[in-house]
Amino acid sequence: MSTQTTGESISLASLTSLGVGGHAGRFVCVTDRTSLQVEVRQARAQNSRIYLLGGGSNLVVADEGVNGTVVQVAIKGQTILEETAEGIRIRVNAGEVWDDFVAHAVNNQWAGVECMSGIPGWVGAAPIQNIGAYGQEVASVIEQVEVLDLNTGRFENYSNSECQFSYRSSAFKKNKATPKAVVSVTFKLKKKNEGLVQYRDLQADFASSGQAPELQHVRDAVLRIRGNKSMLLEDKDPNGQSAGSFFTNPILDEEGRTQLLQKTEGAPPIYPYGDRYKTSAAWLIEQAGFEKGFALGAAALSSKHTLAITNQGNASSAEIVHLAKVIQAKVWDRWQILLIPEPQFWGFDPHPLMEQAP
Numbered sequence: 001m002s003t004q005t006t007g008e009s010i011s012l013a014s015l016t017s018l019g020v021g022g023h024a025g026r027f028v029c030v031t032d033r034t035s036l037q038v039e040v041r042q043a044r045a046q047n048s049r050i051y052l053l054g055g056g057s058n059l060v061v062a063d064e065g066v067n068g069t070v071v072q073v074a075i076k077g078q079t080i081l082e083e084t085a086e087g088i089r090i091r092v093n094a095g096e097v098w099d100d101f102v103a104h105a106v107n108n109q110w111a112g113v114e115c116m117s118g119i120p121g122w123v124g125a126a127p128i129q130n131i132g133a134y135g136q137e138v139a140s141v142i143e144q145v146e147v148l149d150l151n152t153g154r155f156e157n158y159s160n161s162e163c164q165f166s167y168r169s170s171a172f173k174k175n176k177a178t179p180k181a182v183v184s185v186t187f188k189l190k191k192k193n194e195g196l197v198q199y200r201d202l203q204a205d206f207a208s209s210g211q212a213p214e215l216q217h218v219r220d221a222v223l224r225i226r227g228n229k230s231m232l233l234e235d236k237d238p239n240g241q242s243a244g245s246f247f248t249n250p251i252l253d254e255e256g257r258t259q260l261l262q263k264t265e266g267a268p269p270i271y272p273y274g275d276r277y278k279t280s281a282a283w284l285i286e287q288a289g290f291e292k293g294f295a296l297g298a299a300a301l302s303s304k305h306t307l308a309i310t311n312q313g314n315a316s317s318a319e320i321v322h323l324a325k326v327i328q329a330k331v332w333d334r335w336q337i338l339l340i341p342e343p344q345f346w347g348f349d350p351h352p353l354m355e356q357a358p
């Protein structure tokens, strides 16, 4: 059994890619299932609220920090459950770095996650917000998610349909009353050395290169495109301190689409999404008057992509939230379209941004 406790005074800023936020009341990093269960039981016995942490790449922590117990689920390892001529079933523990898993899959010529190359964070967070990029969503390759229910202290398995995946969401994200710690994710991947080239940016990349889209080629292209947009969250990149996309792309019904067209000169990006439409949050932000690099204090939009809010060095959490609020309000005033925040927020009560239309 292994738990590493780092005392009372750990700064959560140092554990997040955005680099803002105060301290945790108590911080523990667990590296196996039993320790997770023990720590959760102990926190509950002490009436301490539990905050679950993975790689910290999708998280905004308040300057005041949090009073409860932060549990980082750093359980590592993976097991091949089944291998046939067609494909593979592999169980990957929550603490594995997501992109290491993608690199491993691509290396072994297992298809299904190559377009999600370069997404920051750990495997355990992937199902929570149904990560996706360049035409792939993790929901399409997940067979099962194993969780620890924080209320009952018991392990449970969720099938793909029980996860209720939708765009950047899942049952785990929605059901806040029954919080779950993801322990492992079982993926079903195909043995096929052919990458998915569906998204416009990728198609453009392959049209000019003339390469056959092998998995490694697609991974390389995605990493290049993400790098050009500063979406790799690298330390050396001045846009690297961010939480990735700060807002989700709005989903519009027919009326919303008509209104957007009426209130906009030119052609807004609108893509079919089931029986509705998806528009681009980055585009709305730009059209509302916020250029790439727009800054308020030490919080700034990425100079490469208006959807990422960055910490330009010594930003406070309040500055990050202020910039996000200003953007959300302006987009709402202009189109009555609500930009829904994408990262998790800790230590704010109530949520500092609008989560629903006023």
Ligand code: EPU
Binding pocket: 132, 133, 134, 135, 168, 199, 201, 229, 231, 243, 244, 245, 246, 247, 248, 249, 269, 280, 281, 282, 283, 284, 286, 292, 304, 305, 306, 307, 342
């Ligand atoms: N655009 C702008 N200005 C910008 C950037 C983009 O106007 O600065 C417009 C363009 O019209 C562009 C469109 O936005 O065609 C879409 O941009 P992009 O392809 O970069 O994708 P996105 O919709 O902004 C989503 C995901 C990303 C994912 C990319 C690529 C969400 C919230 N974000 O971004 O995921 O990498 O697609 O597939 O769905 C994340 O979730 O944190 C994330 C980075």
